[in-house]
Amino acid sequence: MAIAFVQMSFLVSHLKRGNFEKLMDVNHIPLPVVRRLCCLPEQMQACLQRSAIRLAVQICRKAHVGRAAKQRIQRYALMLSRNSKSTDRLPDRPMNDSFCTHNIISSDTSNLPPYSGKLQEYWMAGNGVFLRSHRPELEVCLAIARCTVGNLPQIKPYFRLVPSKVPASTISEIIQICLEAGEREVLFYLSYTNQWQLHVPAQTASRTSVAATESSFNSTYETALIEIHSHAGAPACFSTQDDIEESGKFRIFAVIGSLPEKPSICVRLGVYDRFFDIPISWIFTL
Known part of the structure; x- marks a missing residue:
């Protein structure tokens, strides 16, 4: 945990200064990850808090730390973003935006x-x-x-x-898996290669959270166009924690809830640091 805190401080320091090449070279973070985390450097002063939290989430995924440790790192990232020293603040000038x-x-x-x-x-x-x-x-x-x-x-x-809509049979399969999981949440990835492919990654889940345990690199996570998770009997709506964990990605997100009595789906599009609510009919055939 101490190592993660030190790494977190180091990364956020470079993030504030816009040293994206340093993030890649020194910390060996792949360019796609840096792009997801630093997608709006011209507005870094405004979105520094969210960017720091995204870095914390990325560290947690990489290190496979537990939920409690993840929350501690996120709180530490929040503290760093709110209590930065004056020498770490961004200069009042336009920044060269590579993304x-x-x-x-x-x-x-x-x-x-x-x-x-x-x-x-x-x-x-x-x-x-x-x-x-x-x-x-x-x-x-x-x-x-x-x-x-x-x-x-x-x-x-x-x-x-570009692909056809996700067929109703795939949605039925997803709901059936959610029902079999009982009160635990379930995470799904949908990728497309000539046809829709459903993946259920190795994961740890409880009544209020779910997280993949496999590495995010060279996995179904990287190729997924749609990311779905369930809320079991809770309403199908995105939580604050969902906002944090789904930021920095360009993909479609869906949450399934109100199981088993009245299954419902809520869908949105994530474009890195922005979310757009979209109709279910744009994505799924129901």
């Missing part, structure tokens, strides 16, 4: 330019500010702020799921 682009739409929005290769693209248009991102199975352009900006064309938001 985002910021754009103003100036032409016909029916033909947006090709993706820039960055994780996130922010677009200002006549009808607000939009976030655009993509992965092989999914393309999105969704509003993060609605407003009217004069003399700019409007953007039509979109959500494009």
Whole structure:
């Protein structure tokens, strides 16, 4: 635990300074992980607390520490983010963002330019500010702020799921596994390669939590497009702990609850540090 605390302090220190290369080289953290944790450096002052917690969660996953230790590291990360020394604060100047682009739409929005290769693209248009991102199975352009900006064309938001919707038979299988687990939560991953593939990773679970015990690297976790967990008899809604653990990822999340009497599903899209509630019908065939 002491080693994790020291590592946590070291990582957060570099995070505040925007030393992303240092995070990768010194701590041997793969670039995709760093991208997930540091996806908005131009707003680091505002989201430092959440970024620190994401780092804590990543350390916990890597070290396979228990739930109690995980909560202690998260509290330590929160303390670091709130009590940083003045020498660690970000300078009051724009930061070079390796993971985002910021754009103003100036032409016909029916033909947006090709993706820039960055994780996130922010677009200002006549009808607000939009976030655009993509992965092989999914393309999105969704509003993060609605407003009217004069003399700019409007953007039509979109959500494009490349694979077909998840079939009802897969949902039935998931619900059956949840019922067999009783009051324990269950974690599922859904990935797509020509067809939907359901994975139930090795995990530890209780009535109020579930966590995969397998390494997150080179596993079904890395290839998953949809991450689902159950709340047993509790309502199907995302908790504060879910917000923490699901931040920093670009994928679809779902929670199943109200079992066994009235199974229900709640779905949202996570685009790194932002969540968008989306209709169930966009993802699942029920």
